[in-house]
Amino acid sequence: MIVADRKPLAEILKNIEPYKKVLILGCGECVTVCMTGGDKEARETALALSIARKKANNPVEVKSHTVERQCEPEYLESARHLVEEADVVVSLACGVGIQNMNQYYADKRTLPGVNTTFMGMPVEQGVWTENCLGCGNCVLDETMGICPIARCSKSMLNGPCGGSQNGKCEVSKDTECAWHLIVERMMKFNKLEALQEVKEPKDWSTSHHGGPRKMIREDVRL
Amino acid sequence: MSNIKYDLSSTVPEYPPCQSGCPVHTDVQEYVRQISVGNYDKAVEAITAPNPMASVCGFICAHPCETECRRKDVDEAVSIRALKRFALENGKWPEVKKAEATRKEKVAVIGGGPAGLAAAKDLAEMGFAVTLFERCAEAGGAITNFIPKYRLPMEAIRKDVERVAAIGVEIKTGVELGKDISIDDLAKEYQAIILALGLPTSRSLSIEGADAKDVMLALPFLSSVKFDNFKFEPGRSVLVIGGGNVAMDVARSALRCGAESVQLACLECRDTMPANPWEIEEALDEGVVMHPGWGPMKINTDDNGNITGVEVKEVLSVLDDQNRFNPQYGEAVKVIPCNVVILAIGQTNDDLSYLTESGIELTERGSLKFNKHTMQTSRPDVFVAGEVAFGPGLAVEALASGQKVAQAVKCYLDGVPFDADFVDRHTTLNELSGSTLEKVKRLPRQEVPLLDKETRAQHFDLVEIGYDERAALCESRRCLDCAAGAECIDELCAVCLTCLRTCPYGVPTIDENGIFTIRNEECQACGLCVGICPARAIRFRNQYAQHALDQLEDAVKLAKANGEPATVVFCCSYGAFAEKAFLDYVNKEKPANLAIVRVPCVAKVEVENILNAFNLGAEAVFVAGCQEEDECTYHDVEKWAAKRAARAQEILAEIGLEKERVAFANLAVDEVRNFKTVAEDYLAKVDAVLNGEGGEE
Numbered sequence: 001m002i003v004a005d006r007k008p009l010a011e012i013l014k015n016i017e018p019y020k021k022v023l024i025l026g027c028g029e030c031v032t033v034c035m036t037g038g039d040k041e042a043r044e045t046a047l048a049l050s051i052a053r054k055k056a057n058n059p060v061e062v063k064s065h066t067v068e069r070q071c072e073p074e075y076l077e078s079a080r081h082l083v084e085e086a087d088v089v090v091s092l093a094c095g096v097g098i099q100n101m102n103q104y105y106a107d108k109r110t111l112p113g114v115n116t117t118f119m120g121m122p123v124e125q126g127v128w129t130e131n132c133l134g135c136g137n138c139v140l141d142e143t144m145g146i147c148p149i150a151r152c153s154k155s156m157l158n159g160p161c162g163g164s165q166n167g168k169c170e171v172s173k174d175t176e177c178a179w180h181l182i183v184e185r186m187m188k189f190n191k192l193e194a195l196q197e198v199k200e201p202k203d204w205s206t207s208h209h210g211g212p213r214k215m216i217r218e219d220v221r222l
Numbered sequence: 223m224s225n226i227k228y229d230l231s232s233t234v235p236e237y238p239p240c241q242s243g244c245p246v247h248t249d250v251q252e253y254v255r256q257i258s259v260g261n262y263d264k265a266v267e268a269i270t271a272p273n274p275m276a277s278v279c280g281f282i283c284a285h286p287c288e289t290e291c292r293r294k295d296v297d298e299a300v301s302i303r304a305l306k307r308f309a310l311e312n313g314k315w316p317e318v319k320k321a322e323a324t325r326k327e328k329v330a331v332i333g334g335g336p337a338g339l340a341a342a343k344d345l346a347e348m349g350f351a352v353t354l355f356e357r358c359a360e361a362g363g364a365i366t367n368f369i370p371k372y373r374l375p376m377e378a379i380r381k382d383v384e385r386v387a388a389i390g391v392e393i394k395t396g397v398e399l400g401k402d403i404s405i406d407d408l409a410k411e412y413q414a415i416i417l418a419l420g421l422p423t424s425r426s427l428s429i430e431g432a433d434a435k436d437v438m439l440a441l442p443f444l445s446s447v448k449f450d451n452f453k454f455e456p457g458r459s460v461l462v463i464g465g466g467n468v469a470m471d472v473a474r475s476a477l478r479c480g481a482e483s484v485q486l487a488c489l490e491c492r493d494t495m496p497a498n499p500w501e502i503e504e505a506l507d508e509g510v511v512m513h514p515g516w517g518p519m520k521i522n523t524d525d526n527g528n529i530t531g532v533e534v535k536e537v538l539s540v541l542d543d544q545n546r547f548n549p550q551y552g553e554a555v556k557v558i559p560c561n562v563v564i565l566a567i568g569q570t571n572d573d574l575s576y577l578t579e580s581g582i583e584l585t586e587r588g589s590l591k592f593n594k595h596t597m598q599t600s601r602p603d604v605f606v607a608g609e610v611a612f613g614p615g616l617a618v619e620a621l622a623s624g625q626k627v628a629q630a631v632k633c634y635l636d637g638v639p640f641d642a643d644f645v646d647r648h649t650t651l652n653e654l655s656g657s658t659l660e661k662v663k664r665l666p667r668q669e670v671p672l673l674d675k676e677t678r679a680q681h682f683d684l685v686e687i688g689y690d691e692r693a694a695l696c697e698s699r700r701c702l703d704c705a706a707g708a709e710c711i712d713e714l715c716a717v718c719l720t721c722l723r724t725c726p727y728g729v730p731t732i733d734e735n736g737i738f739t740i741r742n743e744e745c746q747a748c749g750l751c752v753g754i755c756p757a758r759a760i761r762f763r764n765q766y767a768q769h770a771l772d773q774l775e776d777a778v779k780l781a782k783a784n785g786e787p788a789t790v791v792f793c794c795s796y797g798a799f800a801e802k803a804f805l806d807y808v809n810k811e812k813p814a815n816l817a818i819v820r821v822p823c824v825a826k827v828e829v830e831n832i833l834n835a836f837n838l839g840a841e842a843v844f845v846a847g848c849q850e851e852d853e854c855t856y857h858d859v860e861k862w863a864a865k866r867a868a869r870a871q872e873i874l875a876e877i878g879l880e881k882e883r884v885a886f887a888n889l890a891v892d893e894v895r896n897f898k899t900v901a902e903d904y905l906a907k908v909d910a911v912l913n914g915e916g917g918e919e
Contacts, residue, residue, distance in 0.1 A: 008876060009873070009876040009877050010876060010877070010878075013877065028714070028716055028757060029716060032716040032718060032756045032757050033716050033718040033720075033756070035718075035720070035756045038716065038756035038757045038758075039714070039756070039757055039758045040755065040756045040757070040758050040828075040830065041756065043758075043830050044829055044830050044833055044873065047830060047833035047834055047836075047837045048833060048873050048874075048876065048877055049877075050837050051833065051836045051837050051874075051877060051879070052877035052878065052879075054837070055877070055878070055879065066757075125720065125723045125724065
């Protein structure tokens with residue numbers, strides 16, 4: 001799933017300062033699951049903004065609503081009357097949803113209410129970690145199902161580096177060294193010899209470095 | 223109005239086991255919940271609505287609800303009957319509404335016991351003119367005539383009977399069918415007649431000596447104890463024959479009437495004695511000596527006809543393979559010395575042969591012939607209800623029978639078909655699964671206090687003292703709120719599994735096909751999932767928690783109108799927060815600017831509720847939980863309530879408000895009882911924060 005962090009309320013407050021009617025628009029998918037931009041967060045955010053503006057003697061009418069997925073144009077229609085009556089929309093969806101809102105309701109500004117951070121998963125309730133960078137050329141078959149691109153701080157293809165200590169990354173002792181994990185798993189499957197092979201530098205053109213990507217399935221196009 | 227309906231529709235209600243087990247389907251969950259939050263008036267409403275003898279049931283109901291209670295599989299059933307009595311004695315009873323006469327037809331009910339009273343009440347509420355004929359001086363049937371005062375005060379019976387009369391039932395006492403009135407005469411005035419005659423005659427024994435002068439029958443004995451102040455002469459040693467509830471009443475009454483000793487012999491062994499286990503225990507506690515598994519063979523008398531003892535024989539079995547009464551005896555014989563014998567071996571109907579003159583057929587054994595589907599006798603305008611038709615049972619079963627026959631009579635008078643199979647259709651919630659059972663907190667049942675067993679058999683004072691408020695509140699918290707809790711709103715659910723990970727009971731699951739589901743029937747209604755679901759896709763089937771939180775808006779408005787700064791207390795509504803001391807503070811003493819919102823567990827207070835308080839104009843919020851973990855059925859309450867408060871603090875800090883505006887504390891029972899001091903301290907802290915004196919260094 002896509003993981004995001006709600007923007008600091010102070011930043012959102014600054015962004016909505018000129019407006020008197022604000023819609024906080026949640027998204028029912030990834031940002032709901034990572035507890036950043038679902039209906040609960042949308043309502044809490046709306047209340048927090050309302051309280052802050054009252055205290056600042058600049059009251060604002062803040063409504064909240066959540067659509068199934070902000071990244072699908074069709075789902076945005078259900079919010080039309082709320083969008084139209086608002087001066088501005090603050091979207092709690094990932095960057096995809098925010099852009100879709102701006103495109104679908106082109107005459108209305110939709111501001112980001114979150115910082116979209118990574119693709120990841122909950123390793124425990126309330127803790128999400130980054131697991132995929134979307135590099136466009138998956139190497140998980142070579143690295144025992146552990147991604148060195150997303151989970152190694154240096155995205156190394158030939159690890160580990162000298163900063164790996166006691167299984168942790170030198171960047172943070174809370175971060176596991178992906179290559180340590182890869183080596184352990186290679187040992188488990190008796191595949192350590194794979195480390196002998198020196199990997200070529202990664203071709204990043206399949207990633208964002210090659211420009212914005214697009215996927216087409218002609219067989220399902222209308 | 224009765225919960226027993228004649229309904230041909232394809233959907234039927236699903237009851238929790240307690241409500242299903244109750245023959246009149248009292249909403250047990252509702253009244254236990256109302257007790258648990260100190261709202262005894264509402265509890266009384268729920269108790270009295272479907273039960274015309276609520277007061278009687280509060281004292282003596284054999285509580286089939288408890289037999290079915292799911293908590294029995296965790297530890298012990300909730301003590302529902304005692305809670306009912308507590309509520310009825312501490313809550314305000316709703317005023318009786320006189321029924322409007324909307325029908326021209328008149329119905330006669332013969333017999334003022336539970337079945338007759340229930341039928342009469344329901345028919346009156348349906349708009350019929352109802353006259354109830356009772357041959358004794360007071361209505362109430364066997365309950366009035368035979369149940370000893372140490373178990374049931376007469377005032378309780380009278381209260382119930384008066385309320386039935388107040389609805390508009392005309393009760394004519396001292397009128398006996400077959401002597402003072404006849405079916406044919408009644409039929410000239412009444413379009414339908416219900417025979418709810420009960421089983422008012424004690425069975426006798428055909429053994430040698432059974433005609434001795436000191437052999438008594440149970441029912442006349444109990445009646446004369448109750449109404450004629452019967453006393454034994456000195457030196458009487460009594461043997462009661464029988465092992466049912468009537469036998470227990472007889473034995474315990476005999477003790478109270480001055481018998482020197484009371485023994486009891488019955489065919490059944492101790493484990494299969496038909497009396498309720500608690501009645502046997504109470505009789506034993508009072509000194510009744512029991513000889514279970516011994517059948518009477520002969521009553522021995524001396525030359526003067528005085529009883530000297532009863533010869534009894536060891537019983538090997540009472541019922542045969544087909545469950546028919548067919549006692550088999552062993553060889554062992556003994557004589558139980560005694561000089562009075564009281565036979566309590568069952569009840570039967572009076573001689574009903576007079577009814578045949580009115581076209582009402584009897585069976586070969588002299589009981590009423592009737593159609594089980596229509597509840598009619600062979601004479602279409604004459605119906606049956608209660609024990610006279612369906613045999614011995616509980617008072618509450620007779621009530622249900624009365625409510626059923628009321629439906630039958632209505633259909634008859636409406637000219638539409640009736641089938642008893644379509645009355646009272648419902649399904650019952652299954653038992654809790656083993657995996658949930660393991661996770662439900664064990665909470666010991668609050669024992670119902672009784673009078674001292676050493677001395678109580680010296681008088682007829684009520685044996686059961688009953689719960690005090692604290693015990694009742696603790697006991698009511700043992701209710702598992704079966705299936706009243708979480709259900710998933712599928713169209714909103716993001717299937718994020720947060721509830722699955724949070725639920726302490728493992729209620730949300732992923733089945734073997736990978737399908738996620740919240741098993742509502744297993745839910746314990748703690749509400750933790752509702753509070754954490756990011757999609758707001760879980761709601762309670764019963765809205766009581768939401769209704770509690772809905773009080774916030776008005777409470778803040780009121781607090782703001784009466785002085786600044788308005789401050790909100792979200793507190794638990796259970797335990798000490800349901801006690802009179804706290805409620806008196808809330809209703810009479812609290813400062814006007816303090817809004818107190820009682821929530822059925824503070825773990826149900828969400829961040830949104832706290833923020834909403836501020837948005838409505840409150841300046842500070844105090845979440846007050848309790849330290850009554852040992853009496854609380856929920857898990858992890860403190861952890862989650864504290865987390866929510868902390869999250870609200872973070873959000874306030876983000877918008878530049880002092881974190882100290884939100885406080886969370888778990889209060890001890892004494893602090894709750896003395897909430898005035900707690901509130902004063904808290905309000906002083908709020909003032910300090912608002913004046914810039916508080917806050918982090």
